[in-house]
Amino acid sequence: MEYKHFSHPHTLNLFKVQEGQQCRCHGCQSLCYDSVYACRSCHFFLHDHCGNANRYLNHPSHPLHPLVLFPAPTYCSGSFLCNACGSPGSAFSYGCALCEVDLHLHCAFLPPKVTHKAHQHDLILSFPAPGGHKESVDEYCKICTKKMDSKLWSYCCAKSDDECDFRVHTFCATTEVKPGLYQDLESEPPPAPAPATNSGGNQSQGESSSCGQLTPDEAAAAELYSLQLQMQMNQKLAEMMASFNLSQFV
Ligand SMILES: [Zn+2]
Ligand SMILES: [Zn+2]
Ligand SMILES: [Zn+2]
Ligand SMILES: [Zn+2]
Ligand SMILES: [Zn+2]
Ligand SMILES: [Zn+2]
Incomplete structure (x- = not known):
């Protein structure tokens, strides 16, 4: 079965991943199991669901504009920082x-709503209120006990806040997202409490070592990204100043 995806110049074929083979999906960067679309000469792999992701998405976290599917980061650093989980x-x-x-x-x-064995009620996906994170009360994830970033998404108890006050990281409430990639860039890791044991029996060979730590590549990418942001801001400021000065002379 052949398949063409806009992110790759060659035709993709259905490919069966063999045990022990390391194939990373080009769409989501996670490992592939079973059947994927592949261009074997380029070592390019794509999950079915990643390849079929819509080009445009109306997302409740950003009601102003439709989101566009980008096959690669548009920043010159070659990476982006996710507004949902904070990972590059x-x-x-x-x-x-x-x-x-x-x-x-x-x-x-x-998903907008999940259930987790750590809490008796449904958990709903919540987005930070725009500009509403000025007063920073330190909050800690009720599952992994690490600090929460109020600028990122979280899952919280669907019941009223004062009743349960149960809030957790998105990747702690769901199994799809790799927790090892997460790092709060602003704060050093808290004195490690006993980590919540992963019930799922995740056999992640080699990946456990990087748990909670950025690889040097990721750290460099994150640093580049913040530098880039700063440069963009400076540039915008310069543009503003320029147009301001011009309009004064007219
Ligand atoms: Zn994928
Ligand atoms: Zn190819
Ligand atoms: Zn927008
Ligand atoms: Zn993310
Ligand atoms: Zn957590
Ligand atoms: Zn609750």
């Missing part, structure tokens, strides 16, 4: 170039 990404993203919103594919598809 270098594969597909849904983004709004106007508002500099970038989402991992899997974050864009986080």
